[in-house]
Amino acid sequence: MLVSAAGAVVTREELRERIWDRGTFVDYDRAINKAVNRLRQILNDDIERPRFIETVPKRGYRFVASITSRRSRLGCKETNDVGDLLLKARHFWNRRTASDLGRSLDYFRRAIEKQPDCAEAWVGLADTYVMLGHFGLKRPDLVFPAAKAAALRALGLDGAVAEAYTTLGEIHKLYDWNWDAAESAYRRAIATNPDYPLAHHWYAQLLAVQARHEEALAEIEAARQCDPLSIPINTFVAYVWLEARDYQQAIAAAEDALELDSNAPLPHLLLGRAYAKCEDFQSAIGALKTAARLAGVVPLIEANLAYAYARAGRRSEAARILERLRRWRFAPQASAMELALVYLGLGDKDAATAALEDAYRSRALRMAAIADPFYSELADKPRYRELVARLGLPLRI
Numbered sequence: 001m002l003v004s005a006a007g008a009v010v011t012r013e014e015l016r017e018r019i020w021d022r023g024t025f026v027d028y029d030r031a032i033n034k035a036v037n038r039l040r041q042i043l044n045d046d047i048e049r050p051r052f053i054e055t056v057p058k059r060g061y062r063f064v065a066s067i068t069s070r071r072s073r074l075g076c077k078e079t080n081d082v083g084d085l086l087l088k089a090r091h092f093w094n095r096r097t098a099s100d101l102g103r104s105l106d107y108f109r110r111a112i113e114k115q116p117d118c119a120e121a122w123v124g125l126a127d128t129y130v131m132l133g134h135f136g137l138k139r140p141d142l143v144f145p146a147a148k149a150a151a152l153r154a155l156g157l158d159g160a161v162a163e164a165y166t167t168l169g170e171i172h173k174l175y176d177w178n179w180d181a182a183e184s185a186y187r188r189a190i191a192t193n194p195d196y197p198l199a200h201h202w203y204a205q206l207l208a209v210q211a212r213h214e215e216a217l218a219e220i221e222a223a224r225q226c227d228p229l230s231i232p233i234n235t236f237v238a239y240v241w242l243e244a245r246d247y248q249q250a251i252a253a254a255e256d257a258l259e260l261d262s263n264a265p266l267p268h269l270l271l272g273r274a275y276a277k278c279e280d281f282q283s284a285i286g287a288l289k290t291a292a293r294l295a296g297v298v299p300l301i302e303a304n305l306a307y308a309y310a311r312a313g314r315r316s317e318a319a320r321i322l323e324r325l326r327r328w329r330f331a332p333q334a335s336a337m338e339l340a341l342v343y344l345g346l347g348d349k350d351a352a353t354a355a356l357e358d359a360y361r362s363r364a365l366r367m368a369a370i371a372d373p374f375y376s377e378l379a380d381k382p383r384y385r386e387l388v389a390r391l392g393l394p395l396r397i
Helices: 012-019 028-043 080-095 098-114 119-134 140-157 162-176 179-192 197-209 213-226 231-243 247-260 265-277 281-295 299-311 315-327 336-345 349-361 367-371 382-391
Strands: 009-011 053-056 060-063
Touching: 009 012, 012 028, 012 060, 028 053, 028 247, 080 098, 080 119, 080 231, 098 119, 119 140, 119 162, 140 162, 162 179, 162 197, 179 197, 197 213, 197 231, 197 367, 213 231, 231 247, 231 265, 247 265, 265 281, 265 299, 281 299, 299 315, 299 336, 315 336, 336 349, 349 367, 349 382, 367 382
Parallel strands: none
Antiparallel strands: 009 060, 053 060
């Protein structure tokens, strides 16, 4: 916004209206202050002698550096309508709730209708399909082929689109379970555009599940350098620490992400998972209930809440969630992994292992998480160890 209005004042009210949709509850003033301060850090800018961002007291901010305009590398017209559609689409995509992902899908489709040769819009459409599958909101066998088709369409429009290679890497990781192909796609994306944050972000997850923790931390930090204010990226720092079994660091990272947006469900989810591994189940339940309230009905969040309820001795509440997940209309594709987590919380390791085997047979998503700190509680079960070996992932305790 500041760059597009270079030389003119962008008021705090304009920032608020453009960035946050109506109905969002957040401390806008604090969030804007933090965002601008972070931008100044990244730009090495001095508030007293600004070279980039000037504060206009009681009004807002002005971008004071000179601007050189260029056509988008992804072939999208520099028009306000297409640009606004893409901006809104990515905003809602980053929020990662069921309703917001639906809105994101709608905005990307509208951008494609206005400009069918916009590779960025096709990549965004692919990313939204991936996320709908990842959270169990749509059947994987429907959304992942659609995601692949959209990513390939983007590459057909521009063969050097780092974003499309990144999405293909995610499909290889989540749906194909082909770790080598996924790594190759992520590396190609990063070589094409080292500043694309999602390539570093999603590559970090692959490294984390392979127990390559130092590399994972380096990649997620690279993602943060590319997009310092991204909620999912800042939250994913907690994911990497969880995979490394450093739960206090995971708690600290999730709390840092919540400072950027206390209404984002993802930081509450990771915070709850970290508390659960610290056996602070009351804190875990509080964080996970908040995540569920903010995100709507998401099987992943429901299952983690049930796990925490069960470990806190509130087995009847865990059982109610288990029954809901069994009735979930996309089972077993979207919820077999979640069922396993609930069974694990209830102490039924045999049922948990059987659910993981069902997940494997049905090509359920998130199988890459099979050796995470929760499922690895099954490490004493030969059938579990066989599954981990079949997937080509390291067995961890």
